[in-house]
Amino acid sequence: xxxxxxxxxxxxxxxxxxxxxxxxxxxxxxxxxxxxxxxxxxxxxxxxxxxxxxxxxxxxxxxxxxxxxxxxxxxxxxxxxxxxxxxxxxxxxxxxxxxxxxxxxxxxxxxxxxxxxxxxxxxxxxxxxxxxxxxxxxxxxxxxxxxxxxxxxxxxxxxxxxxxxxxxxxxxxxxxxxxxxxxxxxxxxxxxxxxxxxxxxxxxxxxxxxxxxxxxxxxxxxxxxxxxxxxxxxxxxxxxxxxxxxxxxxxxxxxxxxxxxxxxxxxxxxxxxxxxxxxxxxxxxxxxxxxxxxxxxxxxxxxxxxxxxxxxxxxxxxxxxxxxxxxxxxxxxxxxxxxxxxxxxxxxxxxxxxxxxxxxxxxxxxxxxxxxxxxxxxxxxxxxxxxxxxxxxxxxxxxxxxxxxxxxxxxxxxxxxxxxxxxxxxxxxxxxxxxxxxxxxxxxxxxxxxxxxxxxxxxxxxxxxxxxxxxxxxxxxxxxxxxxxxxxxxx
Numbered sequence: 001x002x003x004x005x006x007x008x009x010x011x012x013x014x015x016x017x018x019x020x021x022x023x024x025x026x027x028x029x030x031x032x033x034x035x036x037x038x039x040x041x042x043x044x045x046x047x048x049x050x051x052x053x054x055x056x057x058x059x060x061x062x063x064x065x066x067x068x069x070x071x072x073x074x075x076x077x078x079x080x081x082x083x084x085x086x087x088x089x090x091x092x093x094x095x096x097x098x099x100x101x102x103x104x105x106x107x108x109x110x111x112x113x114x115x116x117x118x119x120x121x122x123x124x125x126x127x128x129x130x131x132x133x134x135x136x137x138x139x140x141x142x143x144x145x146x147x148x149x150x151x152x153x154x155x156x157x158x159x160x161x162x163x164x165x166x167x168x169x170x171x172x173x174x175x176x177x178x179x180x181x182x183x184x185x186x187x188x189x190x191x192x193x194x195x196x197x198x199x200x201x202x203x204x205x206x207x208x209x210x211x212x213x214x215x216x217x218x219x220x221x222x223x224x225x226x227x228x229x230x231x232x233x234x235x236x237x238x239x240x241x242x243x244x245x246x247x248x249x250x251x252x253x254x255x256x257x258x259x260x261x262x263x264x265x266x267x268x269x270x271x272x273x274x275x276x277x278x279x280x281x282x283x284x285x286x287x288x289x290x291x292x293x294x295x296x297x298x299x300x301x302x303x304x305x306x307x308x309x310x311x312x313x314x315x316x317x318x319x320x321x322x323x324x325x326x327x328x329x330x331x332x333x334x335x336x337x338x339x340x341x342x343x344x345x346x347x348x349x350x351x352x353x354x355x356x357x358x359x360x361x362x363x364x365x366x367x368x369x370x371x372x373x374x375x376x377x378x379x380x381x382x383x384x385x386x387x388x389x390x391x392x393x394x395x396x397x398x399x400x401x402x403x404x405x406x407x408x409x410x411x412x413x414x415x416x417x418x419x420x421x422x423x424x425x426x427x428x429x430x431x432x433x434x435x436x437x438x439x440x441x442x443x444x445x446x447x448x449x450x451x452x453x454x455x456x457x458x459x460x461x462x463x464x465x466x467x468x469x470x471x472x473x474x475x476x477x478x479x480x481x482x483x484x485x486x487x488x489x490x491x
Contacts (some may be wrong), residue, residue, distance in 0.1 A: 153187025
């Protein structure tokens with residue numbers, strides 16, 4: 001069995017690959033920037049954890065020590081300036097560190113990029129992925145580069161975009177890219193390929209195209225999704241006017257996928273993405289029943305969603321540009337101003353009932369105060385390119401560190417005592433919402449704390465401009481949370 005390193009273990013695919021490698025009997029080490037993000041995952045105790053940024057040669061080298069197979073599942077999804085250079089630097093650093101550490105193989109999952117050698121027609125993001133693949137192939141470390149188009153699986157950004165566009169729009173005027181042919185692949189087949197390369201002894205250094213058995217346009221995928229989901233047939237009217245930028249804004253408005261994530265997905269669909277070869281079958285044989293077709297992949301994904309058994313989602317990875325600074329805990333913190341809104345309520349219910357309400361907050365359950373105000377705040381966030389409230393929750397009842405809840409992310413979770421959320425909305429500063437409970441003199445006490453660290457004058461102006469609304473929104477939350485806990489006692 002191999003000793004495997006998995007980068008991107010907090011992301012959509014990395015979070016699914018680790019348990020698959022463990023189940024296959026391999027030893028796994030996860031390379032992440034924050035070990036705390038893995039703490040609550042069910043497989044965390046079975047894997048080693050190394051904290052490193054792929055652009056840090058020293059720490060990356062330490063993470064790669066004694067590793068046989070290194071999985072590189074890192075790529076920038078932000079459209080911000082310099083993302084390609086950051087990807088390039090990280091790949092060079094990782095490849096060099098792997099060479100020094102004596103790694104036997106690098107496995108990289110990139111995009112299906114026809115014409116990548118000429119660079120024709122590829123978006124900036126797809127060109128960057130192709131470049132990263134070339135960096136590994138020319139690094140001197142034997143590398144396997146897998147190129148995939150649309151990945152169909154519960155919780156993937158591509159699937160969520162397809163799902164919500166189809167479900168919410170019975171009649172669609174669609175841009176030209178919906179006519180491009182692509183070869184989608186089920187996430188189960190992607191994971192099967194990735195796991196297999198940990199056990200293949202031959203020295204291989206090349207790229208492989210991977211895709212499912214169906215070649216479809218995006219319009220055909222929407223129609224077939226509707227049929228599998230039991231929806232009436234969708235009317236699709238192509239128009240030539242919507243650019244990728246306008247398309248991504250439209251996707252951001254209609255689906256939970258924000259425009260910053262939707263744009264590289266849309267741009268990747270402008271060009272044909274069909275496998276030019278299936279040479280991977282020489283090393284990883286097709287399963288007896290064949291690769292999973294599009295309709296079955298959709299059916300399996302919808303079943304997972306129905307059963308609330310979505311292991312990872314595209315939201316598992318931090319949103320590009322989202323704040324990651326931890327909450328300052330020193331009461332005399334000297335790093336600048338902190339505005340704090342504190343609220344307390346005594347609850348006529350036990351701590352178990354109150355905790356169920358706290359841990360179930362957000363998503364379908366809402367925020368226990370002025371739902372319309374929260375919706376307006378979410379809409380305003382999406383107008384400026386933020387995530388808004390549409391990300392929802394991975395699980396309706398249980399949380400773990402790193403989960404997203406609407407435009408928050410779970411930064412700390414002490415089950416039965418404390419839930420701390422860090423805001424990922426667009427703000428001129430950093431913000432947290434902390435919900436906690438305790439038992440004092442036999443009474444259950446709910447505590448709530450909103451904290452804001454302003455950036456510059458705009459941050460201070462923002463706080464005081466919305467301060468009256470805080471009184472309405474945060475002021476009602478303790479009473480409504482307490483009432484919800486009390487109602488759960490009587491059920």
